[in-house]
Amino acid sequence: NAGVTQTPKFRVLKTGQSMTLLCAQDMNHEYMYWYRQDPGMGLRLIHYSVGEGTTAKGEVPDGYNVSRLKKQNFLLGLESAAPSQTSVYFCASSSYNEQYFGPGTRLTVT
Amino acid sequence: GIQVEQSPPDLILQEGANSTLRCNFSDSVNNLQWFHQNPWGQLINLFYIPSGTKQNGRLSATTVATERYSLLYISSSQTTDSGVYFCAVEGGDSSYKLIFGSGTRLLVRP
Numbered sequence: 001n002a003g004v005t006q007t008p009k010f011r012v013l014k015t016g017q018s019m020t021l022l023c024a025q026d027m028n029h030e031y032m033y034w035y036r037q038d039p040g041m042g043l044r045l046i047h048y049s050v051g052e053g054t055t056a057k058g059e060v061p062d063g064y065n066v067s068r069l070k071k072q073n074f075l076l077g078l079e080s081a082a083p084s085q086t087s088v089y090f091c092a093s094s095s096y097n098e099q100y101f102g103p104g105t106r107l108t109v110t
Numbered sequence: 111g112i113q114v115e116q117s118p119p120d121l122i123l124q125e126g127a128n129s130t131l132r133c134n135f136s137d138s139v140n141n142l143q144w145f146h147q148n149p150w151g152q153l154i155n156l157f158y159i160p161s162g163t164k165q166n167g168r169l170s171a172t173t174v175a176t177e178r179y180s181l182l183y184i185s186s187s188q189t190t191d192s193g194v195y196f197c198a199v200e201g202g203d204s205s206y207k208l209i210f211g212s213g214t215r216l217l218v219r220p
Binding site: 031033035040041042043044045048050058059088090094097098099100101103104 | 114152158208212
């Protein structure tokens with residue numbers, strides 16, 4: 001039981017490049033979330049999903065897209081990366097109560 | 111939207127000391143969780159506690175939902191308790207989304 005895993009762990013992008021972050025969970029959770037954490041701050045919700053095939057916007061959705069084609073996977077895409085998207089990205093999943101977090105992806109956009 | 115405030119923002123303790131961290135929130139909540147972010151960045155669930163009191167070893171938490179606050183108690187602190195403690199709440203509109211406070215940064219000195 002791996003819990004919540006994220007791929008990759010680190011990435012450096014140039015401005016304008018695109019990339020996809022993968023989140024996978026093996027707990028059969030319905031709900032999945034993408035957050036970003038900037039230095040000295042709490043986490044802010046980017047997008048979330050309440051079930052396979054559904055997505056919704058969180059607090060800071062601009063510049064990101066998501067897809068939930070399979071229940072166990074939640075993808076976060078950056079179509080044209082900007083330096084303001086330099087951050088640590090966390091994925092989480094939950095059933096109805098507690099959210100469980102992955103280890104994070106550190107993304108730098110130069 | 112719901113506001114979450116944590117205090118104090120920073121705390122330095124000598125090993126063995128006790129501490130209380132506070133989380134105030136501006137509206138009724140369905141969900142309240144406490145997390146510990148360790149120095150390696152991993153977010154660890156401490157408590158799911160929308161109301162009442164729970165204890166887990168040296169840590170305990172109390173949420174008084176009617177007065178809109180939660181407290182996290184750390185007794186006999188150890189250096190491994192260092193890190194950032196986050197309170198996160200889900201609003202009463204059942205939106206499934208957690209709103210994080212900005213955290214309390216704890217340093218326990220040997």
